[in-house]
Amino acid sequence: MRATALLPLSILLLSGCIKDELPVPARPRGEAAQVQLCMGSGYQDQLWVDISSRTVVRSNPKTAWDLAFESGPDQWRVWLNGSRLMTAWSIGPGDITVAMDTAGMAQGRRIDAPSGHPDSTAIGDWRGAQDIHLIDLGYNAFGAHLGVRKLQLLEVTATSYTFRTALLDGSGMQEHTLSKSGSSASTMFSFASGTEDVEPSAGSWDMVFTQYTHQFHEPFIPYIVTGVLTPPGVRVARIVAADMATVSLSDTLQHPFSTARDAIGFDWKTYSFDDGAYTVDPSIVYIIHDAQGLFHKLHFLDFYDDLGTVGCPTWEVREL
Known part of the structure; x- marks a missing residue:
């Protein structure tokens, strides 16, 4: 076989x-x-x-999606879509609208552990830091690189997440409020289209x-x-x-x-x-x-x- x-x-x-x-x-x-x-x-x-x-x-x-936000009321972790070889690199706090480059990203970027161990996520424990993370979106179906986006996680509550996104040059900044799913373990987000209903209940x-x-x-x-x-x-x-x-x-x-x-x-x-x-x-x-x-x-x-x-x-x- x-x-x-x-x-x-x-x-x-x-x-x-x-x-x-x-x-x-x-x-x-x-x-x-x-x-x-x-x-x-x-x-x-x-x-x-x-x-x-x-x-x-x-x-x-x-x-269809880029990030998976845990949905439980006490949960706060954010996972990458590993099916595209996505990676994340934290560069510390700053102004998300300021242009940045990817120098050093190849050495500093991380992946989520394939085991799903909660202490081994690429983004890590972001609470209270408001760090900027450079998110490599990986590759599309034709092998083309999908680019890099900036992510700044601001707050998590029992029902929602608040965060900012922008292009690498600082343009296109948006602030998002993502409601946690009431049925599925994760709530998926796409940088291109926002919240996506992907994971079953x-x-x-x-x-x-x-x-x-x-x-x-x-x-x-x-x-x-x-x-x-x-x-x-x-x-x-x-x-x-x-x-x-x-x-x-x-x-x-x-x-x-x-x-x-x-x-x-x-x-x-x-x-x-x-x-x-x-x-x-x-x-x-x-x-x-x-x-x-x-x-x-x-x-x-x-x-x-x-x-x-x-x-x-x-x-x-x-x-x-």
Whole structure:
């Protein structure tokens, strides 16, 4: 079988329309199902999946949003859209309308940890500082750089964020008040269009098939990969060299659950430069404790459809 691993920065997504899809009734417990999803040309879509119904509850182009603001009343963190290799660089307090350059940004910029660890965001704890952050917007579907914007976070309350944005030369300054979503864990914002309704409501999805930025260490470089991320509240146990048929919930005694956002991640597949093809490892099995409190086991079977189109993962899932 074939599948995929890493993607170079030049492989980026095409735009499309955000769309909701009606879920179908969940299958009876214990019944296995094979599911295939296609992420579009150039891995253009982010696919938000409810594992119980085995359906995509929403999809959007990865270019639909830039920043994700946490929605909880006590929350304040701001995340980047890692599917485009976005980075952030804090340059301290100042006047956002003053022209700036990017000298030193290559050394100082940061990415969000792919694990989603709350203490490892690119922007960090901004409260009370009113620092200016240079936000590299990453790359579009055709490999063109999307530019740099300035962001100055001013205030967060139980219900909203207040912040300023501007172009790098200081022009186009706007002050925004972003209301926190009452239903989803994050509220998305686009520098081009403002608030965007992207993330489905909390509890309605368990996995998102997407590109994201992973930090490699040999060599030390952030890189775009294609895989699966999970939301807060979903736990994943990973079992390697396993037989899907015999994996049971008791295996989590030796393979404990993780709440890391990239616990499923991208490395259930590898790429052969010799063959120019991708291979899935079906012996990697995941036990997923979903947003509804149910347990499932899942493994991947392929990353191509019957026509050989890449970016169409096939996975088998069974409720435990």
